[in-house]
Amino acid sequence: MSRYPSLATSLRLARRELRGGLKGFRIFLACLALGVAAIAGVQSLAGAILDSLEGQGQAILGGDLSLRLLYEQVSPEQRAYLTRTATGLTYFTEMRAMARNLDGEQSLLVEYKAVDDAYPLYGAMELEPAMALETALAREGERWGAVVENTVLERLGLGIGDELLIGDLGYEIRAVIEREPDRVGGGGNFGLGPRVMADLDSLPDTGLMQAGSMIYHHYRLALPPGTDLDVYRADLSAAFPRAGWRVRDYRDAAPRVERMITRLTLFLTLVGLTALLVGGVGVSNAVKAFLDGKLRTIAMLKCVGAPNRTVFQIYLAQLLVLAAGGIAIGLVIGAATPWLVGGLLARLLPFEIDASLQPGPLLMAAVFGLLTTLSFTIWPLARVHDVPAAGLFRDLLASHHRWPRWPYVLATAGSAGLLALIAVGTAERPLFAIWFVVGSLLAMALFRLAASVVMRLSARLRRPRHPGLRLAVANLHRPGTLTPNVVLSLGLGLTVLVAIALIEGNMSRQVQEGVPEEAPAFFFLDIQRDQAEPLQRLVAELEGAGELKQVPYMRGRIQAVQGIPAEQALLLPDDEWMIRGDRGFSYSVEPPEEVEIVSGAWWPEDYAGPPLISVHRDFAEAFGADVGDTVTFSVLGREMDAEIANVRYLDWGSMQMNFLVMFSPEPLRNAPHTFLATLTADSAHETAIQQAITREFPGITVVRIRDALDAVNDILRKIGVAVRAIAAITLIAGTLVLAGAIAAGHRRRVYDSVILKVLGATRRDVLKAFMFEYGLLGLITALIAAAVGTATAWSVLTWVMEADWVFLPMSVLATVLLCTAITMGLGFVGTWRALGQKAAPLLRNE
Amino acid sequence: MSGHSVAEKDSSIVALRDVHLTLDSAAGPVNILRGIDLDIRAGETVSMVGPSGAGKSTLMMVMAGLERPSSGSIRVAGEELTRLDEDRLALFRRDKVGIVFQAFHLVPTMTALENVAIPLEFAGRRDAFQRAEAELQAVGLGHRLHHYPGQLSGGEQQRVALARALVPEPALLLADEPTGNLDGATGKQIIELMFALSADRGATLVLITHDMSLAQRCARQIHVDDGRVDEVAPVRQPEALTP
Numbered sequence A: 001m002s003r004y005p006s007l008a009t010s011l012r013l014a015r016r017e018l019r020g021g022l023k024g025f026r027i028f029l030a031c032l033a034l035g036v037a038a039i040a041g042v043q044s045l046a047g048a049i050l051d052s053l054e055g056q057g058q059a060i061l062g063g064d065l066s067l068r069l070l071y072e073q074v075s076p077e078q079r080a081y082l083t084r085t086a087t088g089l090t091y092f093t094e095m096r097a098m099a100r101n102l103d104g105e106q107s108l109l110v111e112y113k114a115v116d117d118a119y120p121l122y123g124a125m126e127l128e129p130a131m132a133l134e135t136a137l138a139r140e141g142e143r144w145g146a147v148v149e150n151t152v153l154e155r156l157g158l159g160i161g162d163e164l165l166i167g168d169l170g171y172e173i174r175a176v177i178e179r180e181p182d183r184v185g186g187g188g189n190f191g192l193g194p195r196v197m198a199d200l201d202s203l204p205d206t207g208l209m210q211a212g213s214m215i216y217h218h219y220r221l222a223l224p225p226g227t228d229l230d231v232y233r234a235d236l237s238a239a240f241p242r243a244g245w246r247v248r249d250y251r252d253a254a255p256r257v258e259r260m261i262t263r264l265t266l267f268l269t270l271v272g273l274t275a276l277l278v279g280g281v282g283v284s285n286a287v288k289a290f291l292d293g294k295l296r297t298i299a300m301l302k303c304v305g306a307p308n309r310t311v312f313q314i315y316l317a318q319l320l321v322l323a324a325g326g327i328a329i330g331l332v333i334g335a336a337t338p339w340l341v342g343g344l345l346a347r348l349l350p351f352e353i354d355a356s357l358q359p360g361p362l363l364m365a366a367v368f369g370l371l372t373t374l375s376f377t378i379w380p381l382a383r384v385h386d387v388p389a390a391g392l393f394r395d396l397l398a399s400h401h402r403w404p405r406w407p408y409v410l411a412t413a414g415s416a417g418l419l420a421l422i423a424v425g426t427a428e429r430p431l432f433a434i435w436f437v438v439g440s441l442l443a444m445a446l447f448r449l450a451a452s453v454v455m456r457l458s459a460r461l462r463r464p465r466h467p468g469l470r471l472a473v474a475n476l477h478r479p480g481t482l483t484p485n486v487v488l489s490l491g492l493g494l495t496v497l498v499a500i501a502l503i504e505g506n507m508s509r510q511v512q513e514g515v516p517e518e519a520p521a522f523f524f525l526d527i528q529r530d531q532a533e534p535l536q537r538l539v540a541e542l543e544g545a546g547e548l549k550q551v552p553y554m555r556g557r558i559q560a561v562q563g564i565p566a567e568q569a570l571l572l573p574d575d576e577w578m579i580r581g582d583r584g585f586s587y588s589v590e591p592p593e594e595v596e597i598v599s600g601a602w603w604p605e606d607y608a609g610p611p612l613i614s615v616h617r618d619f620a621e622a623f624g625a626d627v628g629d630t631v632t633f634s635v636l637g638r639e640m641d642a643e644i645a646n647v648r649y650l651d652w653g654s655m656q657m658n659f660l661v662m663f664s665p666e667p668l669r670n671a672p673h674t675f676l677a678t679l680t681a682d683s684a685h686e687t688a689i690q691q692a693i694t695r696e697f698p699g700i701t702v703v704r705i706r707d708a709l710d711a712v713n714d715i716l717r718k719i720g721v722a723v724r725a726i727a728a729i730t731l732i733a734g735t736l737v738l739a740g741a742i743a744a745g746h747r748r749r750v751y752d753s754v755i756l757k758v759l760g761a762t763r764r765d766v767l768k769a770f771m772f773e774y775g776l777l778g779l780i781t782a783l784i785a786a787a788v789g790t791a792t793a794w795s796v797l798t799w800v801m802e803a804d805w806v807f808l809p810m811s812v813l814a815t816v817l818l819c820t821a822i823t824m825g826l827g828f829v830g831t832w833r834a835l836g837q838k839a840a841p842l843l844r845n846e
Numbered sequence B: 001m002s003g004h005s006v007a008e009k010d011s012s013i014v015a016l017r018d019v020h021l022t023l024d025s026a027a028g029p030v031n032i033l034r035g036i037d038l039d040i041r042a043g044e045t046v047s048m049v050g051p052s053g054a055g056k057s058t059l060m061m062v063m064a065g066l067e068r069p070s071s072g073s074i075r076v077a078g079e080e081l082t083r084l085d086e087d088r089l090a091l092f093r094r095d096k097v098g099i100v101f102q103a104f105h106l107v108p109t110m111t112a113l114e115n116v117a118i119p120l121e122f123a124g125r126r127d128a129f130q131r132a133e134a135e136l137q138a139v140g141l142g143h144r145l146h147h148y149p150g151q152l153s154g155g156e157q158q159r160v161a162l163a164r165a166l167v168p169e170p171a172l173l174l175a176d177e178p179t180g181n182l183d184g185a186t187g188k189q190i191i192e193l194m195f196a197l198s199a200d201r202g203a204t205l206v207l208i209t210h211d212m213s214l215a216q217r218c219a220r221q222i223h224v225d226d227g228r229v230d231e232v233a234p235v236r237q238p239e240a241l242t243p
Helices: A007-020 A026-055 A057-061 A076-085 A133-137 A150-156 A200-206 A229-239 A255-292 A295-303 A308-346 A359-386 A406-425 A430-460 A467-475 A483-513 A529-541 A573-578 A617-623 A683-696 A705-744 A746-758 A763-800 A809-835 A839-845 B006-010 B056-063 B086-096 B112-122 B128-138 B154-166 B184-201 B212-216
Strands: A065-070 A088-101 A107-115 A126-128 A144-148 A163-166 A169-179 A195-199 A216-222 A246-249 A522-527 A545-561 A583-587 A596-600 A612-616 A630-635 A638-649 A661-663 A674-681 A701-704 B012-023 B030-041 B045-049 B071-076 B097-100 B172-176 B204-208 B220-225 B228-232
Touching: A007 A308, A007 B112, A026 A057, A026 A255, A026 A308, A026 A359, A026 A705, A065 A229, A076 A216, A076 A229, A088 A150, A088 A200, A088 A522, A088 A683, A088 A701, A107 A150, A107 A200, A107 A683, A107 A701, A133 A144, A133 A169, A133 A195, A144 A150, A144 A163, A150 A169, A163 A195, A169 A195, A169 A200, A195 A200, A229 A246, A255 A295, A255 A308, A255 A359, A255 A430, A255 A483, A255 A705, A295 A308, A295 B086, A308 A359, A308 B086, A359 A406, A406 A430, A430 A483, A430 A763, A467 A763, A483 A705, A483 A763, A483 A809, A522 A529, A522 A683, A522 A705, A529 A545, A529 A674, A529 A683, A573 A617, A612 A617, A617 A638, A674 A683, A683 A701, A701 A705, A705 A746, A705 A809, A746 A763, A746 A809, A763 A809, B012 B056, B012 B204, B030 B056, B030 B204, B030 B228, B045 B056, B045 B184, B045 B212, B056 B071, B056 B172, B056 B204, B086 B097, B097 B154, B112 B128, B112 B154, B128 B154, B154 B172, B154 B184, B172 B184, B184 B204
Parallel strands: A107 A195, A144 A169, A583 A661, A612 A638, B045 B204, B045 B220, B097 B172, B172 B204
Antiparallel strands: A065 A216, A065 A246, A088 A107, A088 A163, A088 A216, A126 A169, A144 A195, A163 A169, A522 A674, A522 A701, A545 A583, A545 A630, A545 A674, A596 A638, A612 A661, A630 A638, B012 B030, B012 B071, B220 B228
């Protein structure tokens, strides 16, 4: 006997078979296109943003190289070195400050930046009305000029030409900042308020330059073309090994934005992958329906000598060609996303997005699409193996649904495994992706199990007396029922929505309502030593003001733990924030109130030995550190070792002043530092209190908790919109699957409705019977999805975010109603079409 | 154009020994074939008659390697079918067996020419399309090569099916009520063609029919009833083989 047919023969026959067209493949194509578009879109957009960050790195950083110091400027020697080696140098300071209008009635926390004449080295300031920055900031007569972001004008009720007070100095507002090139990378270290920019020479007149004031001194360098940044940085470090500056270069201009984009992208990609998985159910259904129509051809091919392998190849090739079409549509949409959405995002991001084609993300989305296709196609396609050629003789070619043979099971598992592997391998945080993959698999298994339970229960249920309800219950478990499809596809999409709604709801509730009763109304920063007493006195006189608590405050960095550099000593990547930049420290004679000492003991009141520290439990866990270990800090430009005397715990959400590290009083007591204070107050008097304090102490920064919470909520809301939009795609995919399943059941519905009509049912009766079925199905699916989604949200909040959990019934109820409405709506449309069929032709055919 | 030697014609092309087939059903096991012994010589024409449900189609499927018996031996064209796995059986059919169905079973998305070429393509024949075209010429459809099944009449479709069955020059041609879906005149034309062409190729023809006059045209007539075979003696020399 001769050899097996070649692959080329299979492909040739597949091509001929494809002449049958796309009928029945609309849902298949839509499901793939949607999922691939979601992933390709998210990834392309993120790619374009990150490319823009890189491409505009110099403008975003404000130079080729950036040096930042807290509290102090560079030494004359250092300055000379920088001037000598760089082709351009600009120096500016940045700090928090209170901006007020002239009568002091309104005040606002702002990010105040004082720049020299060389600013900006790269990029350009865009002002409205258009003018040169130098002109806008220049001193005219007695008055300095300032430029501000529009929020400053809105919040303080000011306009161009009005006077704005910063500290002791009045500025004339000359223009509104439309774009500040280095807003993201150059400064924005506080993220608390809008920008006010002024001339560096005006800074001394503000009276804000006090010892210990949190002033960041920035230096931006333009380097000669062709400079090797690594070499330059190494030389700089060798020349000034003990300099306290933080060095960054334009290759990593905006690490925080980059980090946020990367994390959000990972999350949105995984949600997009869920949409693709839900769509996979639609793909699988379409393949089943397609094969049902091909059973005769398959049997015939086997009769004329096609081995199973060849038949499988013929149909897999056809499905892959169709899948390629769906994936291509998705890729086109995804590739266009940076252009489509980039414009909208430009208003949210402080830099231009250069829309560009992103081959990497598109390739990744295509691979996800292909592997999803294989994962959901091979299994149903395995049936071709079991189509009996002999069926042609008996004219009996019913579908057999049995467990596929092991090579197909292995191939399915292989492609699904590869999909999971790539999802995990390409994720910035693999552990998160692993949880996602495991969760998805569990959820899919759970929904399939739930569908079986529903079918079994409905089969055992006593038949309801109402005929419509009886038919509905019977339809839940009859052969070819919609139950597994609806429960799995719509259920998965809804679970994602319920979980996200609950997580988001819980987070914003915690931000808004999680504030404890005794929480302060204000935080005060930058209180100078000599202001501590007068502030205490002023507060005592103010109506509505409660308890003022003041603690010493200084910034520093954790350099090493037990001699191991902090980056290497850190055990938990989630705690990277502890070593990223400066942290706030305090010192205290006594342990703070409400603090629980977990291990070790607090130092004696009169302790004056080598520095001891009390670390928060989170610190101890992050570094695996314990009592007796040594931690090295860089505080006020000096390195210093301190021994851990105790580990303490205080809930960060308590709104009490809480520090990662607290020192014993010596020797910091005598170092320059400021104080930090909290003040409780009646909400009715908050505005008056703020006005009084800002008027009396213009240099003290006042953070109103209410405003800060609003700002956090605003960020949460913006992120929530993006997350919900992608989650909605999952639901759309589920809806598509449902629509496909309902369309596939059209013949059954027509037959049922004709029989019911023959037996004397009115159209209304028939419609009611079907609506019962869809309503029941939607409701059951929604209830399961609500339960699984709630469990998911609870797990994420409790275990991953370690936050409090509150069940939010309204979010869940809304989802349940949405699901039932979608199912009934689509069911109604399908039934309406079925009702329009005339009975006679169908009965004649039968 | 015969593909088979005279020596082959004298030997048994089909040899069934004590073939049993029992299928499970909800009501218990059902005996479809009950110990069939049957020999068919190469080049013979054999008709199978009998009431519906007697086991005729099953017997034909067993010969084609489309149904595995519960026990017994099936030797067709020198191959012991019970020893072949599914894919080997497919290759066996491709090379040795042609089948004509009552309902034609053409692939609707392929032209007449492509439908006929399929078995040759599976066999990797480079001249698949030339030979398919010649076969369609032989069944009188040289002018319909590029028509799709939907554009052909029932008789034309069955002629395409016949061409497809004959194109690999099978040793055994099986026909399951080939005229069942055709009107009388068209059916007669198809039968004439089938007898003529199978004789021309030296193929052994086994056909299932309810039409007694058609059955009597065959050299042998086998009566199948309740899973058993009763040999009916040949009434006369088969027409098609008479010189």
